[in-house]
Amino acid sequence: MTRTGDNMPREQVAASTVLVLGEALIDEFHDGPVVGGAPFNVARSLAVLGAPVHFVSRIGAEDAAAALVLESAREYALPVAGLQRDARRATGRVSVLESPDGGHRFQIHADAAWDHIEVPELEPRWAEGWLYFGSLAQRSPVSRHSLRALAKRNRGPVFLDLNLRPGESLRELAAESLMLADWVKVNEDELAQLQAWFAPDGVAALMARFVLTRLLVTRGAQGFELFGPGGRSMDGGAGVLQPQLRDTVGAGDAFTAMLLAGLCLGRSLTGTLGLANRYAAAICGLRGPLPADPVVLSTWRAALHALPAAEA
Template sequence: MTAHPVLVLGEALVDEFHDGAVAGGAPFNVARSLAALGAPVRFVSRIGLDDMAGRLLLDSASRYGLAVDDIQRDASHATGRVSVHEEGGGHRFEIHADAAWDHLAPPAPGDAGLVYFGSLAQRHVVSRSTLRALLKRSAGRRLLDLNLRAGADTPALAAESLMLADWVKLNEDELERLLAWFEPTLPALMARFALERVVLTRGASGYAFFGIRGQQIASGEGVDPPAFVDSVGAGDGFTAMLLAGLALGRDLDATLHLANRYAAMICGVRGPLPADPAALSPWREALHQLPAAEEGA
């Protein structure tokens, strides 16, 4: 079976913890995982022309095997930065404004079987226009990661993004906000925006997967990591494994189960990915050993 490439659109930035900086940004986390897991991926983003944060991101992409051909360089805007404030076992993000990824230019043309995009990358009119033009032209399945962060958490932006999506991944807090904004139930919400699937991540409680009429068609219990470090990037890990399974034509239920375990593993490392990419080799092997999806699934 021919693998379908995944086009990942959005921010690449540096997460600044109290004990050091690590590469981050939900799309960049997803793209690096996809590359390390052996799924075909094309990552479109923008960083500063030659700053320390940008060099850190390029180095990280290289270590995880992610091609950097579509990471644009910006001579006028610096690479994105986020201050991560850890509070009571969780974390709060302070996302600095007017970064290079806010000024994304149209990339070279290319086909994709799957397209990943988020809401945060649409906070600025330039990147918002670029992403939406790409999404409207795309023939591939479009998965929205509804990342409701400050500056990209309005009902209007959420609605416009949902109308461009086929599948949506969100957490319980984000679902609660959508139900308050638009419709009182998940089936009504999915019908309003013509959504095919919703992936709901529940943190320590696992996940649920909903079909076209809002019925739950799969779920999984939470998996405890050997030692909890932080939850940064856990949802991105889940999304990456799901996309990898879809791209490689793997059985959906088995892929979701593996994605749940992969997200738990991410909670046991500092930041969104293990420092040593070799730690992902067993997960790559597990993914490629999953059964193939049934014909037409």
């Protein structure tokens, strides 16, 4: 089966860019605001890691939160041309409820600007590379329609970072998202839920049902595992100890960004996965999803570009 409308499966189409669609928002911690949103975290990391990235989102026209988003994008050298401005709705906000062990829960405020992302006009190259999206930005019909429209145009591989949250039409949303995807990243709890809904016989059945090329399962402190054709385990790694744990916000986004950057730049998959695992652990030692100073990540960029090229 192909998803490009021609004779070449999308996983075999050369992809050297990443189009990211989704929310940009403000995470409100007890000690102050931090710019976040999983797609925005991924896009900023991609930019600083040296991968060509175009970020599509929507923020308020003049509110203080929008100014913080724009400032952070510029600090990370992320182009802002894809950031739409909304004169009626404010930039998104999330209240972060923290626990003593570094974990967290989110209270996501309703009807934000990113719920109303319009279908953008894009240069052709952005329809030939990777398309990244998650589930949260699909909570509203407007942004969901825009995502579907972009996915239909896209000829490159599609990466779904599934993030199931209470209060959504989860089963239907998950199924529709999985049908658009080639690569999928989930955590252990999400994998268990997907199997309960769609494939009680296991990973192979889940991947076959939705014609997935790869399935990445992240297990926090226990590491990760990558599944390939037929549900076969292709790669994996143990967790990386973070002795100075601050919080786990953005750790999964960091893993995704490093993986996508390596795929985009043609680096060794095994080397990229190992680096992504370590990068995610490093982010757990920071407050929020990224360091305040992007220069801190220069060593990660150098490490990624030093990896050997992927085998043909």
